[in-house]
Amino acid sequence: MLELYQFELSHYSEKVRLILDYKGLEYRKIEVTPGIGQVELFRLTGQRQVPVLKDGHKYIVDSTEIAKYLDSRYPDRPLIPQDSKQRGLCLMMEEWADESIGIKGRKALFYAISQDQNFRKALLPTSVPDVLKTVVEGVPKDLLKLLGFGVGYTPEAVQKAIADLKQDLEALCLLLADSPYLVGDEPTLADFAVAGLSILLKFPEGPYLDLPVTLRGRGVPGLVDNPVYEPFFAWRDRLYTQFRKPLTGSTQTPTGTAPTSIEID
Ligand SMILES: N[C@@H](CCC(=O)N[C@@H](CS)C(=O)NCC(=O)O)C(=O)O
The missing domain is CATH 1.20.1050.10 (Glutathione S-transferase Yfyf (Class Pi); Chain A, domain 2)
Structure with missing residues (x-):
């Protein structure tokens, strides 16, 4: 199944969630823990931002790249017009x-x-x-x-x-x-x-x-x-x-360890 490394409140992640729903693609959300979870993301992808899509062994970084990848890999319900x-x-x-x-x-x-x-x-x-x-x-x-x-x-x-x-x-x-x-x-x-x-x-x-x-x-x-x-x-x-598919219970898997407090310097 496709996996989306994301922040729930990330608007760039929401763009990708909308696209996945539009195309009718099933996916699992992986909620990245800010900070420690991004270290893991860096290890996996060489950068620390969400959204990242994982399809099989392939990681696709950046909402625009993800949209273009999905459109070429899953061409039903195309996103980018031909005209x-x-x-x-x-x-x-x-x-x-x-x-x-x-x-x-x-x-x-x-x-x-x-x-x-x-x-x-x-x-x-x-x-x-x-x-x-x-x-x-x-x-x-x-x-x-x-x-x-x-x-x-x-x-x-x-x-x-x-x-x-x-x-x-x-x-x-x-x-x-x-x-x-x-x-x-x-x-x-x-x-x-x-x-x-x-x-x-x-x-x-x-x-x-x-x-x-x-x-x-x-x-x-x-x-x-x-x-x-x-x-x-x-x-x-x-x-x-x-x-957009409404939420059906929590399908999120956190990465890293959830912080109990936030440090703001
Ligand atoms: N150009 C990127 C922007 C992604 C972006 O700004 N992601 C933010 C969350 S909305 C992020 O991961 N911030 C964490 C950081 O920069 O460390 C895209 O389209 O995916």
């Missing part, structure tokens, strides 16, 4: 989703956490200390200032990220106004990239992520509560209903 214009648009949007929504989404989530004590508490219950570490991985440490933990990711940088995300969401609403999917009449990699990368802006409403139930549908103030962007999140909900 040149659609193909170009699909690849361009995927890259944009990774680089804009993915990167800025992290900053925006930290803004949300900093603004809302209940949100913060829901994300950081003592029973699941990995969650914070998971979100923090890949984020400059100084972003933690927003949480009162450390030194400064400037509020200006965060506000700029949110302003950019607003433009991204506006663009998506416009593109989806009279079209079921971002490129043509069938779902493509562009749709799954955008949907997956946007989970940090608003966690999905349904039972798709192994997170506290109170976090479902929660997200970044100014984005989730702005009716202007509602068409995008409604579109994403439909995509999830159509293609």
Whole structure:
């Protein structure tokens, strides 16, 4: 069976989970423990980031490479259109989703956490200390200032990220106004990239992520509560209903030893 080395809260991992579900491929999630689990990942793949897909003896690193690998190895329900214009648009949007929504989404989530004590508490219950570490991985440490933990990711940088995300969401609403999917009449990699990368802006409403139930549908103030962007999140909900498999109990196997506390320096 395929194995996905992942963080549950990783938006790049979510992009791959969406693709696996869309293609109807069975897979086992292997939850990587931030820190020690990444040492093991480094031993296996020469790098420490998730997602990593294991197919037989082969390890594929990076969500884009995984998507392309899956499309060539499991060609049913293709992700990348053949038509040149659609193909170009699909690849361009995927890259944009990774680089804009993915990167800025992290900053925006930290803004949300900093603004809302209940949100913060829901994300950081003592029973699941990995969650914070998971979100923090890949984020400059100084972003933690927003949480009162450390030194400064400037509020200006965060506000700029949110302003950019607003433009991204506006663009998506416009593109989806009279079209079921971002490129043509069938779902493509562009749709799954955008949907997956946007989970940090608003966690999905349904039972798709192994997170506290109170976090479902929660997200970044100014984005989730702005009716202007509602068409995008409604579109994403439909995509999830159509293609994402809901959770059925825990199928995760942790790697490494789960930490009992988190060190933030
Ligand atoms: N370009 C990579 C980005 C993956 C990425 O940023 N992964 C984060 C989690 S969302 C990670 O593994 N961070 C841990 C680290 O950098 O040590 C992809 O598309 O897969």
